[in-house]
Structures are given as structure tokens and as C-alpha cells.
Amino acid sequence: MSTTRKVEFGFIFVCSVLLGGCGSNESNPGSTNGPGASTPDASTGYDGPDTRPHDDCIPAGIDDGTPFSKTYRVRPIGTTSFQGTSYRIVTSMPWTYVLSSVQCHKNFPIVETDTHYIVDSKFELPYIKGVLDDVAWTPGVKNKGWAIGSNDDPEALVKKNGAMRPFVYHVNAGYEYGYFTYTNDPLPGDGIHYSAFRPTWVVHPNGAAYDMFFVNPAKPDDQGFAWPRHGNHWELDFGLYVDPTGHVHVPKPAKAKLGTLLGWDDYQACVVINKGSAPIPTTRTQFPGNESYYASETFLPGHAAPGAIGHRYWGQKGRTMEQVAIWEDDGAPGLNSPGNYHKPYSGGCDTKGYNFAHAEGFTWPELRAARTKMGDVPTRAQLYKVTLYRYEAKTRETKLLGTLSYEQREGGQWFPTGSGPEAHSLNDKNGRWIINGPVFRDRGDHVFAILEDL
Numbered sequence: 505m506s507t508t509r510k511v512e513f514g515f516i517f518v519c520s521v522l523l524g525g526c527g528s529n530e531s532n533p534g535s536t537n538g539p540g541a542s543t544p545d546a547s548t549g550y551d552g553p554d555t556r557p558h559d560d561c562i563p564a565g566i567d568d569g570t571p572f573s574k575t576y577r578v579r580p581i582g583t584t585s586f587q588g589t590s591y592r593i594v595t596s597m598p599w600t601y602v603l604s605s606v607q608c609h610k611n612f613p614i615v616e617t618d619t620h621y622i623v624d625s626k627f628e629l630p631y632i633k634g635v636l637d638d639v640a641w642t643p644g645v646k647n648k649g650w651a652i653g654s655n656d657d658p659e660a661l662v663k664k665n666g667a668m669r670p671f672v673y674h675v676n677a678g679y680e681y682g683y684f685t686y687t688n689d690p691l692p693g694d695g696i697h698y699s700a701f702r703p704t705w706v707v708h709p710n711g712a713a714y715d716m717f718f719v720n721p722a723k724p725d726d727q728g729f730a731w732p733r734h735g736n737h738w739e740l741d742f743g744l745y746v747d748p749t750g751h752v753h754v755p756k757p758a759k760a761k762l763g764t765l766l767g768w769d770d771y772q773a774c775v776v777i778n779k780g781s782a783p784i785p786t787t788r789t790q791f792p793g794n795e796s797y798y799a800s801e802t803f804l805p806g807h808a809a810p811g812a813i814g815h816r817y818w819g820q821k822g823r824t825m826e827q828v829a830i831w832e833d834d835g836a837p838g839l840n841s842p843g844n845y846h847k848p849y850s851g852g853c854d855t856k857g858y859n860f861a862h863a864e865g866f867t868w869p870e871l872r873a874a875r876t877k878m879g880d881v882p883t884r885a886q887l888y889k890v891t892l893y894r895y896e897a898k899t900r901e902t903k904l905l906g907t908l909s910y911e912q913r914e915g916g917q918w919f920p921t922g923s924g925p926e927a928h929s930l931n932d933k934n935g936r937w938i939i940n941g942p943v944f945r946d947r948g949d950h951v952f953a954i955l956e957d958l
Contacts, residue, residue: 552576552783555599561608563637567594572783572804577602577676581768584775584808586893586952587902591777591808595678597640598825601799602676603649606641607631619716620705620755627659627750629673635757640674640799643826649673650743651798654830662748668707668714670743677801678768678810705755707745714745716753773943774811774853774951778803780888781957782822787829787847789815796831797843803955811853811953817863818849820886821957836874841865845875848887848910848918857943858951860890860908862920862936869933872917881916887958892926892939897948905951906939909958 552575556562567578575598582593599605612630615622623630629641629649644654651674652658662669706727707714717727745753778784783804787797800816801809802825819828828847835841844865851859865871875881889909895902906924913919922929922937930936943951 557599557602557605557608561605563604572596572807575599576783576802576804577605578804579678581678581810582770582772584772584777586777586808586954591775591806593772593775593808593810594804595676595810596802596804596807597677597799598802600643601640601674601825603629603631603639603641604633604637606649608633619718620753623752623754625750625752627662627746628752629671629744630752630754632754635754638676638679640676642674642798651796653796658746659750662746662750666748667709668745668747668753670707670745672743674798677799707753714747714753716745716755718755768810769855771855771945772950773855773945774858774953775808776801776803776811776852776953776955777808778805778955780805780821780955781885784821784888784955785819785823785825785828786852787817787819789817797829799825799829811858811951816850816852817844817847817865819847820882821888822886834875835871836878839868839871839874841868841871845871845880846882848882849890849908851938851940853943853951853953855943855945857941858892858953859938859940860892860953861930861938861940862908862922862934864932864934864936866918867920867934867936869935873915876915876917882918884912884958887918888955889958890939891954891956892924893952893954894943895950895952897950902952905941906937908937908939 552571554574556568556574562568562577565579567573567580570578572578576596577599578594578596580592580594584591584593607629608631610625610628610631612626612628613624614632615624621632621635623632627648629639630636631639640651641649642651642654644656646655646657647653648658650656650658650671652661652671658669658671661671705716705718707716709715747753783802785802786800788800789797797817803809819825823846831843833840833842834845844863845868846866847863848866849860850863851861853859887910889907891907892905893902894905904924906922906927908927909921909923910918911921920935920937922939924939926941927937927939930938943949
């Protein structure tokens with residue numbers, strides 16, 4: 505059935521970013537110092553923990569008017585409406601993953617040079633106000649905030665390397681790390697040649713000191729040496745550089761503008777609206793390097809969010825990001841599944857198109873049967889369905905594209921289902937379905953992905 509709707513555009517807030525940076529750490533008078541007791545959201549029943557930082561660690565422009573703001577850094581970026589209901593478009597990140605929240609009260613000694621800062625953070629990922637505002641902290645046992653293995657110790661790795669070593673950081677939800685570039689020197693089997701995230705700087709030893717070189721993205725090798733792309737075994741050879749004494753070298757904003765809102769502009773080509781009963785955490789993988797899941801958007805109930813396309817996997821409803829953004833073996837004897845048995849969907853949408861599908865790990869028949877036998881069966885409340893609609897400006901109608909869902913069958917197993925005019929089977933043994941296609945911006949069209957409880 506088609507319904508008629510009027511497109512309503514709200515304001516769009518877009519940051520100027522350095523290393524993903526955005527905003528300032530001005531105090532937020534309306535908030536309450538955390539942590540403290542959690543408060544349920546009356547409209548959804550959601551009761552999340554209060555993990556907010558102190559007021560002076562909350563940047564300007566961050567919402568503190570809903571219970572969600574106690575657990576997430578909620579940044580409004582616009583408004584939209586669907587079938588007569590208005591929704592705020594927000595990008596959200598758990599406070600436990602926000603670098604400025606975790607590190608803002610640590611006063612590390614800083615030496616400033618013409619091109620960069622040298623921070624004596626003792627191997628930790630440091631925070632510099634106005635420079636690293638949208639860099640993310642990656643929780644872990646030994647990793648000190650870096651986007652490396654949670655049990656990897658950066659100090660031990662630097663000592664093993666014997667010289668300055670780069671470490672990868674992650675960025676807050678809505679941003680991208682680095683940028684893709686074309687190379688005529690791809691990895692074996694890399695047919696598309698877009699084989700790496702690229703830095704905008706590199707560090708070379710110069711006696712007891714280090715020189716930092718900056719790249720022109722249009723001429724990446726114009727410094728007289730090949731710009732770093734990969735190390736052995738897909739290990740990254742760029743990031744923020746850490747020297748043997750634990751000092752972190754951070755480029756200045758004018759030299760390293762790495763980030764932008766990913767796949768988003770004021771056209772609002774595609775938004776995701778969570779009409780379910782709890783937050784839905786999503787992840788993205790960071791290539792190249794030791795592939796892992798990192799925090800991406802959390803879709804908050806009653807709110808819209810950017811579509812978050814890319815190599816992304818969506819977690820079960822109501823789980824925390826710490827439970828979802830991990831790369832662990834949740835398989836069974838003889839059946840590996842690195843972290844994605846508990847992720848029912850993958851994909852998303854952006855300014856150009858949409859691509860939603862059932863995730864392969866959760867739908868793998870042998871693994872599904874084995875995990876079910878082990879007693880690992882998601883509850884109905886943890887799963888949800890995704891329904892896509894296209895608003896066609898020419899006819900002013902909102903038309904159904906299709907629905908991806910799950911149904912519980914024999915033995916308690918959850919099987920993927922698909923329906924609708926643009927839903928089609930992937931024709932694999934997992935029984936997965938997909939809904940994908942262009943947005944047709946030239947026609948004035950918009951796509952909505954609606955998330956609902958089963």
C-alpha cells in the first residue's frame with residue numbers, strides 16, 4: 505500500500521573535522537555530572553547506564569535532553585518526517601568509546617612544533633581539545649585506547665619494533681578513518697586497486713629526532729619516497745606515531761584533515777528510523793590490518809540516523825556496544841565465526857543507494873544449528889525487522905520496497921525471511937535475502953529504513 509507524505513527538511517549540522525575532530529569541549533550547563541543512576545525512557549522502557557563524563561568534558565551541540573544522553577553522546581544533525589511523524593536525525597556513540605570523555609581530565613605534557621604536537625601520554629591514545637574531538641577510544645584490557653587487539657600492549661609492540669611505530673585509532677560514529685585512494689601497486693588479488701586507507705602524513709627518523717612529512721592526496725608520492733600502504737600480513741603501517749619513550753605525535757589540524765561525515769549531506773538521501781523498543785548497536789570493520797569490529801552508529805528508539813553504509817554488521821537489539829564491537833570466535837567445534845553469529849544484519853545506505861541484507865554468520869545453517877544446540881538462542885526481543893520504503897517526489901507517494909525479518913522454526917532456530925517487490929534471495933545455502941538499489945536523487949527521491957520489533 506502506498507501512502508502520501510510531505511518531505512520535511514530540518515537543519516543539518518556538519519562539522520569541520522581534523523582526525524575526525526569536531527566541536528569544542530565547552531561546558532554543558534544542562535547536564536548532570538556522571539556517573540550516576542540510570543533513568544528509563546518512558547516511551548521505550550529503555551534503562552541504560554549513566555556513563556556521562558563531567559560537564560566540562562561534554563562538547564557543545566551534544567544533546568542532554570533524553571535518557572539516552574546518559575549512555576550515548578547524542579549529536580543532532582537534522583530532522584525528517586515519515587508517515588506524518590517527525591524524527592530527529594542524530595549520530596550517537598557510547599560515552600565509553602568517546603576519547604574526549606575518557607581522557608579529557610588527563611593533562612599530558614605537550615610540546616608543540618610547527619607541524620604537529622608531541623604528547624607525553626606514556627603510550628596511551630591522548631586527547632587534545634579541538635584537535636582530536638572526534639577520535640574514538642577503543643576499550644580493551646591492554647590496548648590503551650588504540651584500535652588494536654584488546655590484549656595488545658602498545659609499549660611492548662614499540663619495544664619489539666625498536667623504533668617509532670604507528671598505531672591505528674578509530675573515530676566516532678558517523679566519521680571515516682582516512683580516505684580510499686587508487687594505487688597501481690595493489691595487494692595480490694586486489695582487482696579494484698582501492699586497497700588501503702591512506703594517511704596524510706608519515707614519520708621518518710632523523711638521528712635522535714623524527715621528521716614528519718605531509719602528503720598531497722592528488723600526488724601521494726611527491727615527497728621522493730613511496731607513501732606507506734601496507735605492511736606484511738595486512739598490518740597497518742600508518743596511524744598516529746608513538747616513539748620509544750611513549751610520546752604520541754599528532755599532526756596539526758591544517759596538516760591532517762582526515763574525516764568528514766560519512767555518506768551524508770543535507771539532501772538526506774537515506775535515513776534509518778528505529779521504531780523498536782531498545783537501541784540497536786552497529787559496527788564497521790577497519791581495513792586493512794587485523795580485521796576487527798569497531799563501534800559505529802547506535803540506532804536509538806524514536807530517532808532517525810544516517811544510513812551507515814559500508815562493511816558494517818548490526819548487533820542484536822538491546823546489547824551494549826562492548827558486547828557487539830568485538831572480534832571473537834563465537835562459533836562451535838570445527839565451525840569458526842569471528843564475532844558475527846550475534847549480528848543479524850549487514851549493510852546500510854548512503855547518499856547514493858541502499859544495500860541491506862541478512863548477515864551470513866547468524867544465518868549459517870551448520871553454525872545456527874550448533875549454537876542452538878548449545879543453548880545460544882536469541883530471544884524474540886533481541887531480534888528485529890528492517891522495512892525499506894522509497895518516497896517518490898514525482899508522485900508524492902511512499903512505496904514499499906521490501907522487508908527483511910526472521911521467524912523461529914523447529915528446535916528454536918531463527919531463519920531469515922524476505923518479502924516485498926524489491927526483496928530477493930541471495931541464492932546461497934544460508935537462505936539470506938537482500939534489498940538494494942539506487943536512491944535516484946535526480947528525481948527527488950528519498951529512502952527510509954524502518955526498524956521494528958518482531
